[in-house]
Amino acid sequence: MKLKGKIALVTGASRGIGRGIAEVFAEEGADVAVNYVANAKEAEETARLVRAQGRRAIVIQGDVAKRADVEAMMEKTWAELGPVDVLVNNAGIETIIPFLELTDDQWTRLTDINLRGAWLCSQVFCRKAIAAGRKGSIIQIGSIQAAKVLPGRTHYAPTKLGLEALTRNMSAEVTPSGIRVNCVHPGYIETDMTTWIRDVPGARDMVLSQISMGRSGECREIGKVTAFFASEEASYVTGQSIHVDGGWEGK
Ligand code: NAP
Secondary structure: OOOOOOOEEEEOOOHHOOOOOOOHHHOOOOOOOOOOEOOHHHHHHHHHHHHHHOOOEEEOOOOOOOOOHHHHHHHHHHOOOOOOOOOEEEOOOOOOHHHHOOHHHHHHHHHHHHHHHHHEEEEEEEEHHHOOOOOEEEEEEEEHHHOOOOOOOOHHHHHHHHHHHHHHHHHHHHHHHHHEEEEEEOOOOOEEEHHHHHHHHOOHHHHHHHOOOOEOHHHHHHHHHHHHHHHHHHHOOOOOOOEEOOOOOOO
């Protein structure tokens, strides 16, 4: 059990990759705070899966783009589970909008959640951990799109590349205080976010043909790499980003 006795806060853990991370963390011995913004029922299901592993879970509604929500989320987790050891900034949204049509509001909402939200959660976590003299680990969930060009992503792709820069720069500032910061870039994972790939005729086959392993990834496969970064096995690893994409770049 890589994460025995650890307490983790996973943002956007009601569905998809966040749920996969929560499940693997629980199997590895962590108690998990499950954050969501809209889908309470799904978040409760994630919490049920965590508890089924004999671990503690709480469910917390909150928008990662709102400082008051993030501070409340962190306080609640500390109060109900204990001091947070691991923060996973997984919450994110993706929209596909051509550059010439993108509005200010669309740009702002997406970048607020995907990039500023991760920065905000990280800052709230680090301030509290450092004040308490505690060590910790942060994992940002980026995207393979940090390194790709896909249509309609002039707002999304920069947020994911930005998480890589955030990881390196935060690491330089907080690792001396004992907080490691790393980033996982998932490839193609079949979640609600990627239903469009299943819906557009031929799109799924086209994507899979570019992936060396010829298949999509599982949410739990992202969870396993995230658990590695969160664990003592990665005790000398910080400021790093890894692509977990089945070899999407390899072809
Ligand atoms: P998903 O199935 O759409 O789930 C998104 C999660 O984020 C949900 O739990 C959602 O909560 C939460 N969320 C959205 N906005 C939020 C906000 N403002 N505050 C708090 N939580 C919020 O997405 P996914 O595919 O699992 O993606 C998870 C992460 O992986 C994202 O950062 C995404 O960019 C990244 N990623 C995904 C893929 C892929 O192929 N799926 C590939 C690369 C990167 P509710 O359920 O309450 O709405």
